[in-house]
Amino acid sequence: MRYLEFSPSPGFDLLVSRLVFMENSGTLNFRTVPRNYPAVIITAPDSGAWQIEIGHSRHQLHNGNVYFAGLGFTPSKMSFNGKLKIWVAILKPQAAQIIFGDNAGAFVNEISCVSDIHAPLRLLSEQLWENRENRNNPENSVQLIERYFVRFLERQNIKPAILRALDKIHTTKGKVSVRELADAAFTCNRHLLRQFIGQVGVNPKKYSAMVRFSKLMNEWMLNPASDVGNLAFDYGFYDLSHLNKEAVRFLGVPLHEIKEQNNSLNQNLV
Structure with missing residues (x-):
């Protein structure tokens, strides 16, 4: 490739x-x-x-x-x-x-x-x-x-609050609450939820979970010898079991099956 x-x-x-x-x-x-x-x-x-x-x-x-x-x-x-x-x-x-x-x-x-x-x-x-x-x-x-x-x-009309919320999600690697996002965006939870879904497609809690999991996976794929349990803790998961539940939710299989596949392109596309 x-x-x-x-x-x-x-x-x-x-x-x-x-x-x-x-x-x-x-x-x-x-x-x-x-x-x-x-x-x-x-x-x-x-x-x-x-x-x-x-x-x-x-x-x-x-x-x-x-x-x-x-x-x-x-x-x-x-x-x-x-x-x-x-x-x-x-x-x-x-x-x-x-x-x-x-x-x-x-x-x-x-x-x-x-x-x-x-x-x-x-x-x-x-x-x-x-x-x-x-x-x-x-x-x-x-x-x-x-x-x-x-x-x-020329026709973009993205709300500044959404840009601030997205920046907060990515800088915190998804480890952020909706209340913290609303504060960072200078708006209330209700307005943030409505605008975020309309302009991003999912609610901020779901998007934060996607970002958190994908960033953890990217770090793991770049360093496959790293301790997954420590990574799980660093990214705010309770334990390895909690992380595996997220793996099944987002990937359809447990983590060990992903480690066995060719992840060369996955690393680039995360």
Whole structure:
């Protein structure tokens, strides 16, 4: 698996966390850690097979299409097979509402083909793959992608309270109460709950739990020899049993099964 990651330009980072180019030539299957962000996925016209299983639903990502994936906390699996070229724009948690103008909750635990309903993203896909220089040199495509996404910034109307709450969740690694979030956002619990669900897609307690678990998993995958019990304590879990319950909730299996799989891509996508 060839994996290239690009940081967004200043100002562009209100919408995009990072841009990722992936090129695969074999088979890779793994369970995914909770996805704390929405993403735009752009597949090359001559790509191989990419299947995503979310809960009991299977989604085959067809060649040459653009897909939008919302936040995901339902146990999921990914399967790559054959030669693949893919661009993934990993977005900020509030980006679904910015790009589509709908309640972000409609996209949670979902992945949808948007090629036919979102003309700017369809045109971006065509320019990415039809230009040979862009196709063979991913570095040349970064500015092109940013030019297409920057138009969404002009209509963003994310509440400052939500941005402050999201910053608090990530800086505390999810170890924060709703009351503390409301205080940090200079609002009350009720207003925070309503605005957060509308612009992020899940309530702040659920999102904090997703962030806490995914950050712990990332640290564990980067240091597989580390003591999981100590990590559990550091991240505010009562004990290893409590952490395993969260693993089954978010991954569908106990922790030891995740450790045995190939987590090379999981580490990059957390």
